Amino acid sequence: MVAGAVGVINGKRCKRPSADARAEKSSLMSTALEIIGASEMTDKSAIDYFTEVGSVEAVNARTGTDTSPRLAEIMTSLVKHLHAFTKEVEITQDEWNAAIDFFTRTGHMCDEYRQEFILLSDVVGLSMLVDAINSRRPEGATENTVMGPFHLEGAPEYEMGANITLQGKGETCTFAGSVRDTQGNAIDGAKIDVWSDSEDGYYDVQQPDIQPLYNNRGVFRTGADGIYHFKGQKPVSYPIPDDGPVGQLLGHLGRHPNRPAHMHYIVSAPGFQTIVTHTFVDDDQYLTSDAVFGVKESLISTFEENPAGDTKFHAPFDFVLTAEKTA
Ligand code: BEZ
């Protein structure tokens, strides 16, 4: 921190920033103004006093010189876009009060088991957008999709081929395939963590009095051939938790809360990027209207009837892992 002289502003003693500090701040402001677009800068006094026209500059000019550059970049842009949005739709006071009430109720809905803000991010497509930006992969590598709130650490690790359904009367299914790198080599020791809903469309954690913990969950490890297979239930479509403000929002927007049937996977191996993904049941009615936008064409798996096998369906899917990013 550069030392500055002491002066008096509005009757209060305050430290006047040194020439260096002022120059630094002015350069930060110029950068901020470049980011927000100089065209919005119509009146220099708007930097100090808030006006409708100069609202963005008034707020962003307050950013301190010690602020982390990344935080400054994010907040400057966020303020720019939030103000532009508010001006574009001319939010009324009643609408803003309703928005505050919505966010307050969203916060109150959150606890250890329920994260209504993540659901909000999911239904407006933000979760999928953040994931898309952060998991760009080469052609042919398995794509990510949304994680969802129902993963549990500590699921039992089973021998390859085991049945993850501890209790249930759904349609039985064998899930099988391989884990390979982008050159087609089998990956030895890949960890495959899976979880799905029951025949009623609920995860075990949503029905602690009905389903045993770890029902339809398990962890498997590949051998040198990279092959995996396990038995479970053919997943069914289900609504995301819609008894809170996010469900009400979907209702107001004329949107249903359903997700197409899917099996969740986290596939990881040393030296490779971890895949957080699903395989989707190919004939599901919600494939094109997933409430959280999680469907990607490459993740749709055929659920074939399997008359000769010991489960009713067979769902093949091969995972292709990308090498870890090097700095
Ligand atoms: C899920 O697939 O488990 C899920 C994803 C997003 C929101 C709710 C549930």
Ligand code: FE
């Ligand atoms: Fe799910």
